[in-house]
Amino acid sequence: ELVMTQSPATLSVSPGERVTLSCRASRSITSNLAWYQQKPGQAPRLLISGASTRATGVPARFSGGGSGTEFTLTISSLQSEDSALYYCQQYNDWPPLFTFGPGTKVDIK
């Protein structure tokens, strides 16, 4: 079974700082990875697909990278509105079995 892990579980960052979140797959998923942002009481919002393609309307401060088993989501200059949970999701498996990572919580100092 393909397992997704994320690190760290939580982090507290000051506004304006650069933030890098990690997502790891237990085996290669090439670039079949998406990132989502979820704020309290809201549905997840797609940020990144294909490991590095920003979704429509997503600010340029969000960028995704990586391939194979190691992926990153970088926020170049953290804004207060970026306080949220961030999830990665793989869509590599066939037959389809879409799995999400456990999430990283980003707090604003």
Add this chain to the structure above:
Amino acid sequence: QLQLQESGPGLVQPSETLSLNCTVSGGSISSSSYYWGWIRQPPGKGLEWIGTIYETGSTYYNPSLQSRVTISVDTSKNQFSLKLSSVTAADTAIYYCARHGRKQLVRGWFDPWGQGTLVTVSS
């Protein structure tokens, strides 16, 4: 702008069947060439994919839930539906419907999502 809205009972008795609908507006399920999915999130926990359907009725389910899940589509109502049988407290969750991200491809991301609906399993 495509919008999805979940609807259904917020409280289900243990051992009963959970039934939810997802109504799509701002676009048509039929001839859309997209797949449509259900994802759930227990309170305070992570996301779990439940299953997916195509406009033709072709389905894919999470193996961990497959024996209890049925997803169907009603193109005349522009809706797709979820039934989960023999529910327990472990099925208490926010249930989201969402569209898959790429035409004619089931392997992909989910975008957009409905706002979600909380279903509690309790007597």
